[in-house]
Amino acid sequence: MKLRLQHLAMTAALVCACSAPAFAQTTVPPPQGALPASAQPQQKLRSRLFVYDLRTGKSTLVFAADKIWEAPNWSPDGKYLISNSEGHIFKLTFGADGKVTPQRLAIGDEYVCNNDKALSPDGKMLGFSASLAPTRGSNVYLANADGTNIRPMTKESPSYFHGWSPDGKTMAFVAYRNGQKQFDVWSVPAEGGPEKQLDADTHHDDGPDYSPSGKWIYINSDRSGHEAAWRFPADGAGAGDAKAEKVVDDGLEDWFPHISPDGKKLVYIGYPAGTPTHGPRTVHVEIKLVPVDGDKVGTTPKLLEGFTGGQGSLNVNSWAPDSQRFAYVSYEVIQ
Secondary structure (H helix, E strand, O other): OOOOHHHHHHOOOOOOOOOOOOOHHHHOOOOOOOOOOOOOOOOOOEEEEEEEEOOOOEEEEEEEOOOOOOEEEOOOOOOOOEEEEEEEEEEEEOOOOEEEEEEOOOOOOEEEEEEEEEEEOOOEEEEEEEEOOOOOOEEEEEEOOOOOOOEEOOOOOEEEEEEEEEOEEEEEEEEEEOOOOOOOOOOOEOOOOOEEEOOOOOOEEEEEEEEOOOOOOOEOOOOOOOOOEEEOOOOOOOOHHHHOOOEEOOEEEEEEEEEOOOOOOOEEEEEOOOOOOOOOEEEEEEEEEEEEOOOOEEEOEEEEEEEEEOOOOOOOOOOOOOEEEEEEEEEEEEO
């Protein structure tokens, strides 16, 4: 399948739908045939951050705000989440009532952070993506967990961080290089060093997330005709991506597969079939789960939640360390 025109248009403008700064998308475009934007009231979004518990099969609201919040990650010690809003990253600490209270990290205003971020396995470091104002080109950065001591990990944009290897020594990200206009998966040593390209298919690949064993990198890709979950060995997909294999395809546009810390479960977010990107925030999406047994991924997804959401709902790995809970965000249009 040819790379979708929507992807080309977006990447040519150096704007990745999966990673655009939250403050740049605080309005929802009107439906086709509606009055021009100048004649309509601006639509804003309310964000609701939930924690889903597999033991109860229920979601619990832990935070809400009348602005866009995105992509919660859980800390390795289970005590807090991190999430981004309006170009900043926040630590959200759980209180006695189960709710979270945001506290902004020490990342300066010159870094316009997007939603692609994660704490290292030991909880001491933060990998994140941001553009340095006034440019819009995203690069990958490494900082202490509190946002101090920032250093660049990539020199070229667009580059969007997504995942840590289990030993904390390698950072996986998506980028395009050498004039190519599709996103591939790359890695870079956390201590610094040269980038390594891990796959080279001509389609859009996104969301690299390591398995807890360190054996696999899971991604989403439209290389089979629409978005589905794929994986390949952590050291690369091999010549012609021969080592890449599709593991989940339910007929939806399946994005961002994330493996639980115990390696036994995979969750992902499904968009309506035919949705060209995961940029919309006000479509019906579904979070689904498949079991994982060693290297075998289940073939029958279980629907966990359906809600209005999309971009920012489940972009990054948000599993709690107990492998029983994960966090996600829903959105609601408000006037």
